[in-house]
Amino acid sequence: MPEISRDEVAHLATLARIDLSDAELDHLAPQLSVILESVASISGVAGADVPPTSHPMPLTNVFREDVVVPGLTAEQALAMAPAAEEQRFAVPRILGDEQ
């Protein structure tokens, strides 16, 4: 039976940048466990000969020609941004990791 611990939920919340209170963690951890169990019942019907599905269409090798097609102008792209400066997207101060 899959089970998700309170600690694991707290770790996931950190990764997802969701601020959860202790009360919320107590409340959500058992609920998530139930959801996982329900989804896991699928593995009861799928035998070892059934590969996990990652795509609904039985296709491979859908490729694009390496040819430039027009995209958006900077004005169009930035029109959707909450904030912009120097023709760039302005984002809040980044703490922690740098990729």
Next chain:
Amino acid sequence: MSATSETLVPFEDVLAAYDPALGLEVHVELNTATKMFCGCPAAFGGEPNTHVCPTCLGLPGAMPVVNGKAVESAIRIGLALNCDIAEWCRFARKNYFYPDMPKNFQTSQYDEPIAFDGYMDVEVDGETFRVEIERAHMEEDTGKSTHVGGATGRIHGADYSLVDYNRAGIPLIEIVTRPILGAGEKAPAVARAYVQQLRDLIVALGVSEARMDQGNLRADVNLSLSPKGSDVLGTRTETKNVNSFRSVERAVRFEMQRHAAILDAGEAIFQETRHWHEDTGITTSGRPKSDADDYRYFPEPDLVPVAPSREWVEELRGTLPENPVERRARLQEAWGFTDLEMRDVVAAGVVEAIEETVAEGAAPQAARKWWLSELSRRANDAGVEITELGVTPAQVAAVQKLVDDKVVNDKLARQVFDGLLAGEGTPAEIVEKRGLAVVSDDGALSTAVDNAIAANPDVADKIRDGKVAAAGALIGAVMKEMRGQADAARVRELILEKLS
């Protein structure tokens, strides 16, 4: 970090107590016309946010489609690294919160890389190290952030950041080695040689500009130490974005010395990424290294699997260039260069230039001399790559032909290069315009030799007495009178004839 992180152990002492394990991750930015998953230009630079579309901006509903040319390049890189090519593989989402990808994930490959289980043989000082390649996988580059505010322009202390997504989505191939063990004192040199040879291979394949200074090729250096004789790997650090061959070597050396200091003090290495500082040659603490779990990789549902047919793979194998190492060995033998000469030629990046100059008719040693000394120096002075200096192999061969034909000597030939760089025409035209031809008219030479003998009677006496070495002083005097425009060998003959 504790004070010990600033302390370094002398390199020899590191080697006495520890064995280094190296690992290298190299990102190669492909030179496709378009991005990995959309038709935006993959060209370097451009005005900010002008190479963008709904797909690479991660707008809702936008669907990515794989660039076939990028897959072809990935397979060719894999084959050149002696890898197996996956019969079937998928892309995966690498989830993280950092605004350099507007999608909140990077499309990459996780447990199904397109190429795996390869190797590259790396030569250091005549010794061969086999570097095993764990995998080469396809992914996309990230956008470029500028940090505003704060003292240093770096991420820490910035008030906010500005992001340009032109680079987001440019095809990348990440090439990952298995731990390289047993390199010992040569670990820094092996790391450098691996990256250098990998770059040569990428250039020979023609799949990337592979310029480290422009970030087309970026190296991350993993390093750990284990106590001598132990077969358990130590905790590693990953130094990111080391952007020159020399820095790769320095970063390995520095981390070896830093790790040893921490371990000697009985402390533990903290698994983290490190930033490389080119100016000071040190690394500083970056972020704790995430576990793969934290990226919550899962198969990318918007892309279908890549399943290269064996026919296609074999067809691509047929397009591989000669392996650079074998090619070098072949050329060295054909040219008759010593190991040292060949090493200098390779280090200066003039193998191709010499090959083309020889093809234009110049002797290999002459071609080596011009490219390695005269033209390398001028490129250095001008601060450009030697290939961008503006002198072609055909021109170098033409200059050498003038030397061979005794129209000019080496000294005058240098002035011909001056003329070539100044755009004064062909080598022959420059000789004509600048009046550089050596005087082969024995009458004029003979007079100059007579003058030199008359002006230096004591030297002349020595030569008459058999001290032939003294002729140098007279040759110098003649060359001065002829303003360099004489064939020194002919002058010497004349002097010896007259004084015998």
